[in-house]
Amino acid sequence: MSVAPFHLAIPVTSLQDSEAFYGELLGCSKGRNSPQWIDWNFFGHQLVTHLVAEMPSLPQHNLVDNHAVPVPHFGVVLEWQDWLVLSEKLQSALVEFVIKPHKRFKGQVGEQATMFFLDPCGNALEFKAFQDIEQLFAS
Known part of the structure; x- marks a missing residue:
């Protein structure tokens, strides 16, 4: 079975917190980015954290x-x-x-x-x- 990387974009209210969590804690490498979003190598998949003013409803x-x-x-x-x-x-x-x-x-x-x-x-x-x-x- 060949596995293609998935792409997932999620909302965050702080890119700095995202860098600490995804980059430092989980060890994901940072890719392209802007003041509004960061691409992450999430265990071989593309995860994008997009800055939003507030989070959508709770799970x-x-x-x-x-x-x-x-x-x-x-x-x-x-x-x-x-x-x-x-x-x-x-x-x-x-x-x-x-x-x-x-x-x-x-x-x-x-x-x-x-x-x-x-x-x-x-x-x-x-x-x-x-x-x-x-x-x-x-x-």
Whole structure:
């Protein structure tokens, strides 16, 4: 399966906070930018943070495996070891998790490690990993 990078543009109320969060904390490299937006290399994908005066409404939640998952959210599927490293980094940085790092669907099809947290402007992110990547689209 060939994977094409996605492009996602999200609202933020502070480009400086975006630089600290996406650049410094998550380690994304900064690309083209202006006083109104910044392009990021988000784990091989193009994420653009666009400056807005105020954030749109807060996310809603759906129940998934007994956790209130914020909707909308975005993120990436990492290699298992990379997920563990990022999880430890975020915990060491005292990031407040919406859903703490844990295994979801234990012993079931689609078992995965997952964690949810917000960027400084309230955009919800999910990072997940599968020990068996073939489970990504399993039903």
